[in-house]
Amino acid sequence: MSDNEPEGPRQTESFAGEEELLGGPPPSRDPYTPEPGPRPGEQRAFRIMRWAWVPLLIVAVLILIAILR
Numbered sequence: 001m002s003d004n005e006p007e008g009p010r011q012t013e014s015f016a017g018e019e020e021l022l023g024g025p026p027p028s029r030d031p032y033t034p035e036p037g038p039r040p041g042e043q044r045a046f047r048i049m050r051w052a053w054v055p056l057l058i059v060a061v062l063i064l065i066a067i068l069r
Contacts, residue, residue, distance in 0.1 A: 038046065
């Protein structure tokens with residue numbers, strides 16, 4: 001043994017991106033698990049979004065009436 005070598009175990013070189021190939025620790029939860037339910041703001045947004053179809057249907061009916069005249 002020469003004086004320049006460390007006495008402990010050798011560390012291997014790691015290349016950029018190597019950690020991605022080996023994988024990491026598993027995620028804390030499954031990413032495809034749905035949330036238990038909508039939050040309060042989301043409930044209101046979806047209620048309002050249902051009413052957004054009414055003006056669209058009215059415009060579609062008016063366009064059909066104009067085309068068929």
